[in-house]
Amino acid sequence: MRRRLQSLQARLALINVGLLAVALLVAACVSVVGLKTYLMDRIDDDLRSMQAGFEHTDLSAASLQELAQRGGALAKLDSAARESGSSGLIGALVSPDGAVLPVYGAGSVGEQEALAAAVDDPQELADSGDIVDVDVNDEHFRTAASRLNDGTVVLGASSTETVDVSIRRLIHIELVVGIGLLVLLAAISLATARRRLRPLEDMVETASAIAEGDMSRRVSDRGPTSTEVEQLRTALNAMLHQIETAFQTRERLNAQLRNFAADASHELRTPLATIQGYLQLYEKGMLSGDEAELARERIVAETERMAHLVDQLLALARLDQQPELRSQPVDLADLARDAAGDLAAVEPDRAVRLEIPETPVLVRGDEAQLRQLAGNLLTNVRMHTPVDADVTVSVTESGVLRVADAGPGMSPADAARVFDRFFRIGAERPAGAGGSGLGLSIVHAVVAAHGGTIELDTEPGAGVVMTVTLPLANQPAWVPSAAARD
Secondary structure: OHHHHHHHHHHHHHHHHHHHHHHHHHHHHHHHHHHHHHHHHHHHHHHHHHHHHHHOOOOOHHHHHHHHHOOOHHHHHHHHHHHOOOOOEEEEEEOOOOOEEOOOOOOOHHHHHHHHHHOOOHHHHHHHOOOEEEEEOOEEEEEEEEEOOOOOEEEEEEEOHHHHHHHHHHHHHHHHHHHHHHHHHHHHHHHHHHHHOHHHHHHHHHHHHHHOOOOOOOOOOOOOOOHHHHHHHHHHHHHHHHHHHHHHHHHHHHHHHHHHHHHHHHHHHHHHHHHHHHHHHHHOOOOOOHHHHHHHHHHHHHHHHHHHHHHHHHHHHHHHOOOOOOOEEEEHHHHHHHHHHHHHHHOOOOOEEEEOOOOOOEEEEOHHHHHHHHHHHHHHHHHHOOOOOOEEEEEEOOOEEEEEEOOOOOOHHHHHOOOOOOOOOOOOOOOOOOOOOOHHHHHHHHHHHOOOEEEEEEOOOOOEEEEEEOOEOOOOOOOOOHHHHO
8 A cells, every 4th residue: 555655656746747847848849939930030131121222222233243342232231140140141143144143242152153053043032022941051041032123133141050059059958957847846746745645644554553453543633734635634533433433332232232142041041940840840740739739830920920021122122123103292290190000009008109290291202112111110119129118209391200219229330230231239139029120221212212311319228219301292303313223
């Protein structure tokens, strides 16, 4: 992966260098063409000035030769050409019959003859007024022609060597400067890409550490970065946090599932072993009379216990699946009254106080599950407190059900686990107390399924207060979130 990042850095640098190289190439071509066009236009302007000068004179070939001999027109033209930057000027007189007439100061006779020979048709060039390219003694010239009064054609040629030298020098300078800029940009691009992509390297290292088991690893903040990289770092850290949370939740749920399966197996093993033992005694004929009747009663009792345990497990399993509740307005005061009446009927010697409003307290929920909730709260009191412990059941108009007993209370350690499945208080339970340890787990699951809350307030020797808060019927229906389902 690190090699890929390094390759990405190299590719980014190459892209930047390539773009700059294209830009420099385009700029170089434009500058070369512009400079060459400018210098050639200056040469052509000089030649057109020569044409215009001869068109407005009455010179003949003889008079022009005489003037040139005295250092006249062509010598001045040659000086003007050199001042304009031309490397040299060649002039030639071509008579109507094609003979070359030597002119002083317009180059050597050989150059004049070579110029006349390089022009295909001097008369036609003079008529057209064009400027053409010719090669004289392997040197490039721009050539123009004018006609004198006697029909003689004056050829003027200006060398383009200075243009070629200037263009070559410009290309050389641009090449050196361009290479220097490309090298500098390559170094800057590599350094910048390495700094900008450093968070990606951190992400790779973080992912590798997480793959090796370090779920708490996060992508570190290395200071100012681009907005996109910062957004990616933030999103990746958030995703890693969610993954860590999900992993921890899965591990916790797996541990709970293993403990639940072990506890359920233990709870079911005891009645099954009892039933199996009595059946084996019965099959071997070792029971008779009162013993057989006792065995039958024990088998029935253990069967009912096992059936009750299975029913509770099924109830928890249904609540874990988050079934769609048959939500309707339910009178919480009526449920509390019925549950208190059931407790008073089972234990007539227990003092049960009921504090409920005169008007109905309508909450939103499944009536069957809410009745099970209230019944389990009072059953828990009956199973874990002595009969002389008073119980107070109260309901408020805000949808709060409170069950308070005057029993022995619980230690903080037991209070922290009281809603765990199959958890039962050991030595502090009254003698003869039964139960499977699922009652309060069902209460907690029902409250969570209805979007309510349950609070426990207890101290050793101070009794237990269970406070359940449920949404009222006039409140919006509660939809369980992913966190609640977990």
